[in-house]
Structures are given as structure tokens and as C-alpha cells.
Amino acid sequence: MISTVFLNKSPNIVLMITFALMLIVSLILDQKYTWFKYTQLIFLGAFHYTSHLNWSISLYYIMILYLIQHKVRFRDTIPVAFLVILQYSLIRLSYVPTTTYNLLVTVYDMITSIVIILLFHVIVRIETERRQLTKQNNYLTDHDTLTGFNNYVGFIKKIQKNIDTKKEFWVVMFDINNFKSLNAKGIINANEILINFSLALQERFPNHLGASRYSGDHFALILPPTEQIDDKLKFGNLGIQVTFSITHFPQEADTFQQLIQIGEDRIYQMRREYWLNRQEEQLRTDKMKMVGELAAGMAHEIRNPLTSIKGFIQLSQNSGYNIQPWYEVIMGEISRVSELTVEFLQFSKPHVSNMKLEIIANSMMRVYSLCESEALSYGHYIEMEATNQDIMVWMDRDKIIQVLINLIRNAIQAMERAGHIQFILRREGNMAVIQVRDNGKGIPLNGLDRIFDPFYTTKEDGTGLGLSLCQKIIEDHNGNITVESEVGVGTLFTVHLPMYQE
Structure with missing residues (x-):
């Protein structure tokens, strides 16, 4: 210009x-x-x-x-x-x-x-x-791509931003208790659960000051102090079980580290209570199931001999049949009912009441002397090997002898021809290990899983309570009993008992 x-x-x-x-x-x-x-x-x-x-x-x-x-x-x-x-x-x-x-x-x-x-x-x-x-x-630095909520980094920034305002607020943290079991159905199903839960949080708390999925199935909300919380924390309609914690700023914590720590601690305590209650409920269910199975098994086992006895009596009453030649059979069936009743009572109350410090090798020698003649009568021989003679265990001597006799007799009856039974004692760390091995016909694979179940037996005259009773006695001694078997080769029962520690 x-x-x-x-x-x-x-x-x-x-x-x-x-x-x-x-x-x-x-x-x-x-x-x-x-x-x-x-x-x-x-x-x-x-x-x-x-x-x-x-x-x-x-x-x-x-x-x-x-x-x-x-x-x-x-x-x-x-x-x-x-x-x-x-x-x-x-x-x-x-x-x-x-x-x-x-x-x-x-x-x-x-x-x-x-x-x-x-x-x-x-x-x-x-x-x-x-x-x-x-x-x-x-966005990716601060947000979770699946739900659109803040991730852990964004969550910390949100909390710190609200702390800087000096205004009070709530931090509500959530954990989906049964997420692992739901997640087992597949990644797509798991992602759908997380998305639905995030949508539910947004719908129920539209006035939140911050929302985060900060780890896996862990969520958190920052809510104003006027928010009504308690009546919005049930999520049964989503098919999930949620544990939550509520922490107040600044009454309970004045830094984001304290807010998160207190919230996580409360979540842990609530989850612990949840799992304890769940285990207790599962235990009650298992006990009721066991009682039902025991009752059904006991009824079945008693009904068979009673049916035989009833048949003889009805035959004698209706036809004037002389049943005297069958007295021995009838008495055998009555004895069987009596034996079943005794074993059932032992099984239902296998309490260890006479605990003493015992040398386990002495009890094994007692079992060996009681069972040797029976084994020889079948053409078998028992080889006892107890290299650690000084192993001591807190135990009810009679109960442990009962267990070992049962295992030896099972081994004797499992071998159809002349066989060999190994009766071994050794030490593994802080445990005394007793093994009973035979070279009998073995146990089929489908029977191994049920071998300790009440009333399960492969013997024609067995009650099916012997091994169940053995397992209960060993567990009452804080030990365990296991079985290994191969058809045509033999079977090995192993008992672990905690050793006495001075």
C-alpha cells in the first residue's frame, strides 16, 4: 500500500x-x-x-x-x-x-x-x-480398550485429580468372584461379561467422577458424597457374584495409595469370607450327599441277606418246609448283617481317641505275626522290610494295626496263585511311609477312582467299607493313603503318616 x-x-x-x-x-x-x-x-x-x-x-x-x-x-x-x-x-x-x-x-x-x-x-x-x-x-495410555473405562494409570490420575480439589468423595472397588469359572467358557464369553458389567456400572452410577477397569475383573468408581450406593450394588441379574469395598476421602485416607490399599484389603477380606462360606456350604452339600449314598448302600447291603432269611421263613410257614438243614446258611446271613452293622458304625465314627507316641515298626511286626499264617495258607509269603526301626509316630495303635491288617488281607485275597507281598517301612522327609505291594491281578482303571468309595467292592462277599474306613483313619492321623495298580501286574497301597518331631 x-x-x-x-x-x-x-x-x-x-x-x-x-x-x-x-x-x-x-x-x-x-x-x-x-x-x-x-x-x-x-x-x-x-x-x-x-x-x-x-x-x-x-x-x-x-x-x-x-x-x-x-x-x-x-x-x-x-x-x-x-x-x-x-x-x-x-x-x-x-x-x-x-x-x-x-x-x-x-x-x-x-x-x-x-x-x-x-x-x-x-x-x-x-x-x-x-x-x-x-x-x-x-487414550490407550489411560483407558481400557474393552470397556472404555480408565485403566490403572488413568484411574490413578482421576483419583489424584479429585484429591487435588480437596472435596470429599467415595472410592468403590469391585471384584467379580466367579469370573474364573465363567472365563473357562471362552474369551468371548468373558469379554461379554466384563462389557455388560461396565455398562451396568454406567447405568447405575451416571454421575460418577471416574470409572476404571484397572486389572482383569477388578473395577473401581469414584463417586460424589451424595451418591446413594448401597441399593445399587447387587448384580445377580447379570449372573455374576460381586465383592465390593467402599473407602471415603478424606476421612479414611488422604492419598491415592492409601485409598487403593484400604479398598484392596477390604476386597480381600470379603472374598475370603465369601470363599469360606462357599466351602462350608459345599462341605454341607457333600456331607448330605455322602449320608445319602451311605444310607442307600447300607440299605442295599442289608436287604440282600434279609431277603434270603425272609424267603426261608416264608417257605417254612406256607409249606411246612423243614429249614433246619439251612440253619447254617441263615445264621451266615444274620452274621453278615451283624458284620455290616459293626463296620458301618466304625465307618460313621472313626474317631482316633487313644493317641500315643509309638514306634511304627512295632505295630508292623504285630501285623506281620497276625497275617503270616493266613498268607501261608493261601500259598503266599510276606516279606517285611523295615530299615528305619526308630521311626516314631503319634497314633492310635489299634486303629493303625486295623488299617494295615486290612491292606495285607486285601493283598492276600487279590492273588489267585502263590504270590509275594512286600510290607515296607521307610522315611521320606518328615513322613513315615508304609507300603503294601502284591503281584496279584490288579485293579481295572475304572475301579481305581472309586476304590475308596463306601460300599464299592469287587469281592463277592465284601462290604465295600474296609478301604473307606482305612482312608478315614489315616486322614484322622493327618496322613494320606494312595493306590497304584496295573492289571496283570499287581497293586501298591502307600500310607503316609507324619513323624514325631522333637
Whole structure:
């Protein structure tokens, strides 16, 4: 504009200055009055026409960029750029001679404007992608992609932000108790559970100050002090069991570390109570199931001999049949019922009442002396091996002898031909280990899982309570009994009992 005045190119300097000022005012006020945008190109053209300055094209380029700054697509910016450059070219041709050179300059100006637009779009696209990547990276740093909640990092920032306000709030932490069992059904099902739970939290607590899934199935909410909490913390309709804790700022904690620590401790205590209650309930269920199985088994075992006895009596009553020749059979069935009753009573109350410090090898020698003659009568022999004669155990001697006799007799009866029974005592760490091995017919694989079940037996005259009773006695001594077997090779029973520690 100054050069125009000094070079005396403007036909009307006052108008030129007026249009320049109007252009500047429109640029300043267009943020407040949007209609000024439509006058800027007019004021620029008027300024150009009154100044006769070719360098006004730089103002036109700036105007193009200003007008297309919010247009994303290239095809939307071409018409704007074309109109602006067309205006510049027409005004320029109005005060310069219409020569080939000036026409070429006009074409050059139009091509330059297109190049500027292309460069503008390239720069805008690169910057847009950079901002999107930065925004996405910032989002992923602070958020959980599955639920949209804050992750642990974002959760800490939210808590700290609320702490900085010095206003009171609640931190409610959640843990899905049965998530592992639900997760076993598959990743898709597990993700669906987490998403549904997050949606439920958003629906029930729309005024939360922050929501987080900060670890696996652990969620947390930051709630204002006016929020009604207790009546919204049941999630049975989602098919999940949730443990939660509530911590208040600043009454209970004044740092985010304390808030999280107190909340996690309370979650742990509630989960512990939940699992203890669940185990107790499961134990009651198992006991009732066991009682039912025992009752059914006992009824079945007693019914068979009673049916035989009843048959003989009915035959004698109805036909005058002399049952005296069958007295021995009848008495045998009665004895069987009596034996079943005794074993059942022992099984139902296998309490260890006479605990003393005993040398376990002495009890094994007692069993060996009691069972050796019986084994020899079947053509078997027992080999006892007790290298650690000094092993001492707190035990009820009679009960342990009862267990070992039962195992030896089972081994004797398991071998159809002359066989060999190994009766071994050894030490494993702090445990006394007693093994009874035979080379009999072995136990089928489908029978091993049930070998200690009440009333399960493979013997024709067995009650099925012997091994169950053995297991209970050993468990009452804080030990355990296991079995290994291979059909056609033999069976090995192993008893572990804790040794006496001085």
C-alpha cells in the first residue's frame, strides 16, 4: 500500500486505504460476526483494484488458505481457490496490457494456487494423522480398550485429580468372584461379561467422577458424597457374584495409595469370607450327599441277606418246609448283617481317641505275626522290610494295626496263585511311609477312582467299607493313603503318616 502511494499507481488513494481498513476490520470481527467472511473477498478485490499491486496475489493465497482451512476434501477447495484466483486475474488484467506474457502469468498464478492447495492438504493430512495418533496413544495410555473405562494409570490420575480439589468423595472397588469359572467358557464369553458389567456400572452410577477397569475383573468408581450406593450394588441379574469395598476421602485416607490399599484389603477380606462360606456350604452339600449314598448302600447291603432269611421263613410257614438243614446258611446271613452293622458304625465314627507316641515298626511286626499264617495258607509269603526301626509316630495303635491288617488281607485275597507281598517301612522327609505291594491281578482303571468309595467292592462277599474306613483313619492321623495298580501286574497301597518331631 505504501509502495502504491510512492509510485503513484493508485487512481484513488483514499479508496485504497478505506478498503484496506475494511478488510482488516472484517478479519478481526469475523470470529464474532460470521457474515463478515462473505465480505472479505470483496474488500480484498476492491483493495487490489484501487492499489494496482501485483504482489496482492500473496494476499489472495492467504485468503485461499483462510477460506479452505476447515474443508477436508480436496474437491471442495478447488472451486473456492478458482474463484479467488479468477478474481485476482480479472482485476490484474484490468490494469495491465492484455499480452501473451500477462495471460501466461495468469495461467501460472492459477497453477500455483492449485499447488498451494495440494501442499496445504498434504500438510493438513499429515498433521491430522499426527494429532489422531497422539490422541489415540494418549487414550490407550489411560483407558481400557474393552470397556472404555480408565485403566490403572488413568484411574490413578482421576483419583489424584479429585484429591487435588480437596472435596470429599467415595472410592468403590469391585471384584467379580466367579469370573474364573465363567472365563473357562471362552474369551468371548468373558469379554461379554466384563462389557455388560461396565455398562451396568454406567447405568447405575451416571454421575460418577471416574470409572476404571484397572486389572482383569477388578473395577473401581469414584463417586460424589451424595451418591446413594448401597441399593445399587447387587448384580445377580447379570449372573455374576460381586465383592465390593467402599473407602471415603478424606476421612479414611488422604492419598491415592492409601485409598487403593484400604479398598484392596477390604476386597480381600470379603472374598475370603465369601470363599469360606462357599466351602462350608459345599462341605454341607457333600456331607448330605455322602449320608445319602451311605444310607442307600447300607440299605442295599442289608436287604440282600434279609431277603434270603425272609424267603426261608416264608417257605417254612406256607409249606411246612423243614429249614433246619439251612440253619447254617441263615445264621451266615444274620452274621453278615451283624458284620455290616459293626463296620458301618466304625465307618460313621472313626474317631482316633487313644493317641500315643509309638514306634511304627512295632505295630508292623504285630501285623506281620497276625497275617503270616493266613498268607501261608493261601500259598503266599510276606516279606517285611523295615530299615528305619526308630521311626516314631503319634497314633492310635489299634486303629493303625486295623488299617494295615486290612491292606495285607486285601493283598492276600487279590492273588489267585502263590504270590509275594512286600510290607515296607521307610522315611521320606518328615513322613513315615508304609507300603503294601502284591503281584496279584490288579485293579481295572475304572475301579481305581472309586476304590475308596463306601460300599464299592469287587469281592463277592465284601462290604465295600474296609478301604473307606482305612482312608478315614489315616486322614484322622493327618496322613494320606494312595493306590497304584496295573492289571496283570499287581497293586501298591502307600500310607503316609507324619513323624514325631522333637
